[in-house]
Amino acid sequence: MTRLQWIFHGQVQGVGFRATAQSIAQQHGIKGWIKNRDDGTVEMEAEASDESLQTFLKTIQEEPNPFIKVRTIDEQTYHNEKGHKKFKIAY
Structure with a gap:
């Protein structure tokens, strides 16, 4: 299992990005969280x-x-898992 952090840049706030990402993540068995950042980007772990x-990333880039x-997208890979139980929108 891999743990990644992504920072999404572009038109990603106020357009349903977090809900769309959550739905796609759940379809692919991805666990973690997503949240808006003060600088207009969206962060996801x-x-x-x-x-x-990779399937998730390809799907979200196709702009559903x-x-x-x-x-x-900025990406950082971590070598340890946090053991997230589900995928949630963080506020």
Whole structure:
């Protein structure tokens, strides 16, 4: 299992991005959280198999919601798991 942190840049706040990401994450068995940041980006921490994480990333980049415009994604990989039980929207 891999744990990643992503920072999504672009038109990602106020457009249903977190709810869309949560739905896609749940479909792929991804555990973790997603939240808005004060700088207009969205941060996500996710744990799953490498394959599930890459499928999620490909799906979210295909912009399943016409209002979402992901421009760039910063990624950091961690070598330990936190053992998230579900995927949630953090506030």
